[in-house]
Amino acid sequence: MARFQRHDDAEAFDALAEEFISPALGVAMQMLKDRAAAEDAVQDAFLRVIRKRDQYDPARPFAPWFYSLLRNICRDKLRRRSREQTALEAEAAERDLVVVPDADAPEPDFPGLRLLDQLGEKERAVLRLRIVHDMSFPDIAAALDISHAAAKKRGQRGLRRLRGIARSARVS
């Protein structure tokens, strides 16, 4: 990031994007539960990196700064989605219509099919980012806006719980 910031080097930006694009998509999916919206959010986040590059402090790690941008974008999208849904429902109520789910809305997962699906949202989010996206705990903490200790605690609790689930499945 420092190289990109100093020289406006497009290749340095490409390298940065390559490193962060997949975990960023994972984080955005966790928040938005919708692939297309998550891709939009990731694209917007990288754009903000460029526009706000002068505000980045090169003495600090890039990941927390980047994930805070991404989180804000995802939150905006969630707020907008919620407003649109409320407006749609209000209009439907006025006209006595039935609100049909948005075709673009995320499809529900099939619960219970996979190991991580058997965990609560918070623990699942941490373990998914750690195990599947190989993100470090500090990066996970930044991405989920929780403390480093909380990220570790959730990961630890989640894995312990998975062990219990796996053991009881073996017994039964």
Place this chain on the structure above:
Amino acid sequence: MNCQQVREELELLVLDGLEPREKAAVRAHLASCPSCRAMEGEYRELIDRVQAEERPEEPGRELRQSIGWAARRELTASRRRARLLRAGLAAASIAALLVLTVGLSGLWHRDPASDVPPTAAAEAEPDVERPAERWQHAGAQAARASSADEMLVRCDTIFLLRLAEFGSNVAAVDTATGATRWQSGVLTFGHLADDGERVFCLSSTRPRQVDLVALDESTGEPLWRFSHRGIHPSHAAAALPIDSDRVAWVAGDTVHLLDAHSGDAMWSHRIEEGGTPFALTANRDLLYVFGGGMLTALDTRSGEEAWQQALPVDIEQGGRPTLAIAGRHLFISSERGGQLAAFDTSARRVLWLRPVDGGRHLLAHSDAVYVRGGDGVRAFDGATGDPTWARPATGCGPMTLHHGRLCYADTADQGRLVAVDPTTGVETWHIAGVRSCDGFIYAEGVGYIKTQDGVVHALAMDLH
């Protein structure tokens, strides 16, 4: 550390969340404690299982590209702003014009180093003599497993995607010399099509919007742009010119028929069944659209639905559907789908269904259909569905038919360009050393193939 203390830390050990000193202490205990080691093994197995069950969100090529383009646009804009500031207010307008002109001309001039001069022939080939190369043209875009970067040959011009400073542009290359005739300034992610007067490509200038752009074939000047909002680039496919006046385009779940001269919509028809993406093909006066499990025929003049038929098999489970038509027979498969369906458009019924190992590319001709997917090329009788032959073939490129030969590139080992008899599947010739994910094109004594390194080769050969 005792067992109790170690077990409090084991989850973090396997998740690599311990500080080096803590990690060393836990490891020291594990070295001498089989019981704690067994527990550690259980945790590691769990992690392996999660890794086997879950896949990371892989960004698609379009997302990577659009981020790259957006970055370059933004950097260019900010450089311009900086230059303007430096130039001072008085000279700002003049300076801006100059900077803009220089910047833009960079887009329109080809990079002299990128066109490789013609070479006589051929790396040494062990088995088969490689035809003489008339020329090579480097710098074309070539991405594995993408259907968006194909090239087209129309009369004396090849249209292809070229990497540019700000992304990719359409370029026109002279078939006689390999020199670039023009390179459009329009940023595009490919999906080229042409109707003899215009070349069409897709572009995405803002999130959740895809544009169909028409370029003048002789100059590369943009003629018009038709936007469809609310979709991701992967939910749009190449335009389908119906004739020199009309072009069809499917974007999301909507089929548009556009005036090819103005880009105005003559009609738009939304397929209600949902489920994207859709595939499109045309025959005489009907447009056939497949998506959401339904095959729909639309009247090209009015956009009205002529008929609609559900297919008794879930083709789309295997990804983007693919369509091919020959006469009244319409064939449907999907990229990774397990089924090939033949549909009689006159009788409006499914003729047959055959299991296939993926159907990334279909080619229908006369009374046969050829499927490329999985690990081979397979031929079926179009009317009966009887398999006629199958050949192993590695890779992803489309098949083409030229002078009674079915041609495709096989990327196994060093790669080969293969031509087979379409009736028997017997190989008639091959050229070794060609690794390509594109279709082979033959015209007027020259074969054109783009290899995976982005070089277009013009090979002197006589297929008659």
